[in-house]
Ligand code: GDP
């Protein structure tokens with residue numbers, strides 16, 4: 001049975017827990033959410049739990065509902081009964097995206113991730129712009145970023161690739177790894193210390209699953225798979241979305257993390273392009289778009305060579321994509337609303353029909 005420390009509990013949690021003053025509750029960490037039922041790891045083992053009515057009713061949005069990685073306070077169910085999540089402890093970090101359906105609603109995909117591996121593959125040249133974009137997403141979460149260049153056995157000079165990535169990685173360390181051959185993935189081992197929670201983010205096909213498998217090995221087959229019942233009562237197997245590694249550390253692998261791409265990076269952009277923000281302080285207009293406005297300090301910096309032209313380009317490009325995504329998101333939300341309307345109409349018709357009989 002993992003101790004609380006192995007699950008990521010620390011002194012700050014202890015202090016928060018004491019302030020909560022709830023001797024009847026036990027702490028636990030959410031490892032899986034499935035149809036609003038949560039699997040929660042506690043010191044006494046894993047339990048199934050539901051959110052208390054109070055949490056569900058008070059939740060002004062989905063971001064206030066429990067999510068994978070959350071620390072929660074549980075009241076334990078009597079034998080056979082599900083436990084109840086009474087409260088959610090403060091999230092240190094969180095990854096979120098706009099929930100489908102309502103364009104303003106935020107959905108938290110994973111909470112309390114300490115380190116995020118931004119994974120790319122060296123079967124293609126290093127893409128500095130892609131690294132910048134993923135760093136922007138990650139910095140918003142509050143987690144520490146580590147850039148991982150996988151498939152490094154495919155290039156002659158992995159060191160050069162690392163150096164190139166490092167020019168845009170800022171404070172994030174860069175590692176070249178391979179799940180197939182030397183040097184392996186050992187360089188990432190240092191981030192998977194006991195109690196530390198790691199998540200992986202990156203384009204598909206770069207080797208995220210392979211890296212997770214290398215870390216979990218047979219572990220995940222033995223303990224990662226759990227049986228659940230779907231809405232129709234069928235037995236399905238589901239992977240735990242937060243897995244404790246036997247050798248220490250925890251790995252988050254939720255489907256939502258995989259889909260998390262450029263959603264909602266307004267603030268992240270600021271962090272990733274803080275140099276441009278700083279320059280912007282010198283613009284003539286406070287709401288300068290750094291593109292067409294007169295007296296723009298950013299454009300002046302490009303002209304003088306103080307700001308690299310390709311960095312400026314990627315800034316504009318990211319901003320453009322952001323705007324396109326906002327539009328796409330709104331279009332999707334509208335579509336979802338329409339679909340729901342249709343479903344409701346159909347249900348209504350069916351009801352009227354059956355009453356008429
Ligand atoms: P994901 O989509 O990011 O989860 O990527 P996968 O883990 O599914 O890997 C995609 C493909 O890349 C698979 O065919 C893997 O076998 C392959 N792959 C993973 N790691 C390496 C590596 O280090 N070197 C090479 N050459 N291929 C790899």
Ligand code: ZN
Nearest residue numbers: 283288290296
């Ligand atoms: Zn400007």
